[in-house]
Amino acid sequence: MVPALLVASLVWAAPSSRVELVFGGDIIPHDGVKEAARASASSASNEGWDFVLEPIAGVLRAADLAVVNLETPVSGDPRAPTASLIFDAPPALPRALVAAGVDLVTVANNHAFDQRRAGVPLTWANLERAGLRYVGSAPTEAGAWEPLVLESNGIRVGFLSLTRWLNGAHNPATWDAAPQVAFVPYSRKKDPQALTPEAAVELVRAAARRCDALIVNVHWGIEYDHTPRPDDRALAQSFLEAGALAIIGHHPHVLQPVEPYRTASGRDTLIAFSLGNLLANQDWHYVHGAGAEARGRKRDSLLLRLSLVRSRPGAPVSLEGPSLVPVWIDNNHSVALRERQERSRIQPVLLDEEVMRLDERLRSLPARRERATLERQLDLAQRRRALILRLTQPAQAPRAKAAPGGPRDEAG
Numbered sequence: 007m008v009p010a011l012l013v014a015s016l017v018w019a020a021p022s023s024r025v026e027l028v029f030g031g032d033i034i035p036h037d038g039v040k041e042a043a044r045a046s047a048s049s050a051s052n053e054g055w056d057f058v059l060e061p062i063a064g065v066l067r068a069a070d071l072a073v074v075n076l077e078t079p080v081s082g083d084p085r086a087p088t089a090s091l092i093f094d095a096p097p098a099l100p101r102a103l104v105a106a107g108v109d110l111v112t113v114a115n116n117h118a119f120d121q122r123r124a125g126v127p128l129t130w131a132n133l134e135r136a137g138l139r140y141v142g143s144a145p146t147e148a149g150a151w152e153p154l155v156l157e158s159n160g161i162r163v164g165f166l167s168l169t170r171w172l173n174g175a176h177n178p179a180t181w182d183a184a185p186q187v188a189f190v191p192y193s194r195k196k197d198p199q200a201l202t203p204e205a206a207v208e209l210v211r212a213a214a215r216r217c218d219a220l221i222v223n224v225h226w227g228i229e230y231d232h233t234p235r236p237d238d239r240a241l242a243q244s245f246l247e248a249g250a251l252a253i254i255g256h257h258p259h260v261l262q263p264v265e266p267y268r269t270a271s272g273r274d275t276l277i278a279f280s281l282g283n284l285l286a287n288q289d290w291h292y293v294h295g296a297g298a299e300a301r302g303r304k305r306d307s308l309l310l311r312l313s314l315v316r317s318r319p320g321a322p323v324s325l326e327g328p329s330l331v332p333v334w335i336d337n338n339h340s341v342a343l344r345e346r347q348e349r350s351r352i353q354p355v356l357l358d359e360e361v362m363r364l365d366e367r368l369r370s371l372p373a374r375r376e377r378a379t380l381e382r383q384l385d386l387a388q389r390r391r392a393l394i395l396r397l398t399q400p401a402q403a404p405r406a407k408a409a410p411g412g413p414r415d416e417a418g
Contacts, residue, residue, distance in 0.1 A: 023316040028069035031281035032077045035095040038287035042352040055102030066107030075256045076111035079125040080132040100136035112167035114142025115225040119175035126185035142167030145184035153213040164217030169225035214249025218323045227258045234279040246275040253277045261397040282307040294386040307333040332357040332394040357391040
């Protein structure tokens with residue numbers, strides 16, 4: 007007979023389950039980014055996109071699930087019209103995202119219809135060919151709001167993606183006509199058939215019942231503003247009260263606070279209002295120097311690590327973290343201006359690793375001219391890292407639940 011003490015020990019030793027998540031911000035194929043990829047292209051490099059994403063690939067691959075916002079259609083048409091605010095990416099980009107460790111992209115954003123309605127199903131097809139999952143648009147409105155549920159380490163993680171902007175575009179008027187993007191506008195005057203915030207809260211509540219942990223990705227806010235909108239904070243808190251475990255935001259292209267929020271039922275949840283750009287070519291002219299801190303903020307970024315934990319079989323899933331990984335979108339613009347033979351390069355770099363690399367290089371006592379350059383680069387990395395961590399501090403103590411609302415519109 008097994009002693010009672012041993013039985014108790016076996017029961018209490020039941021292993022916990024853990025899922026490591028990583029979230030990144032906006033992936034935007036500006037012309038400069040495309041040129042940088044082409045400049046690095048080789049026959050086995052997904053047309054240079056592997057090189058562009060290489061510095062952050064280790065963090066993405068280490069996660070059980072890695073998620074970024076794909077702020078572009080992927081039409082597959084090399085003649086697709088593009089402009090400064092009309093995007094399209096080649097099919098090599100989603101292939102490179104998969105190679106870098108990305109498991110899922112959100113596609114509900116204000117650029118979803120940049121290649122008109124026909125570009126949305128073309129994007130689905132190219133993402134599926136690359137083996138890249140997506141959420142936020144579908145042939146029907148119900149499908150666009152269908153949570154994508156992925157099981158990892160015994161935990162069912164659900165993802166929703168919605169946008170509050172469509173750049174003046176509109177879903178088809180009937181809910182069963184393709185394509186549909188999950189859309190909750192700030193004002194329904196131009197989109198009277200669009201979902202209200204209250205209806206979205208109920209859809210989040212229904213989605214939360216279908217998984218162990220629900221993550222809601224929201225494209226919202228005011229571009230280039232570091233302060234969340236009060237109505238967005240209220241909507242996020244309503245989603246969390248309805249059962250979501252974390253809200254991940256994007257669209258402002260700059261960083262906003264990462265705030266904890268305790269629900270009325272006592273659950274510890276999280277709102278990351280904006281993760282900024284992860285790969286883009288904004289503030290491309292930035293040169294580090296005196297008084298430069300206020301500039302370059304569209305190149306400040308981060309990767310957000312979260313852990314989902316189930317302490318024992320049958321227990322609810324809780325949230326641990328966050329852990330912030332500061333990122334700077336590096337380019338060699340100033341070098342290329344001085345040395346015309348230098349190829350264009352744009353890459354998101356991990357600032358913790360960059361600081362260590364530069365510090366080690368300086369310890370090797372390089373020549374005076376090289377040392378001055380390294381010291382300038384180290385100063386940049388240290389200052390941007392400190393700024394990123396400061397910008398993502400909670401703006402204020404989390405407030406009690408409030409009702410969503412507040413009409414406002416923009417075309418950013």
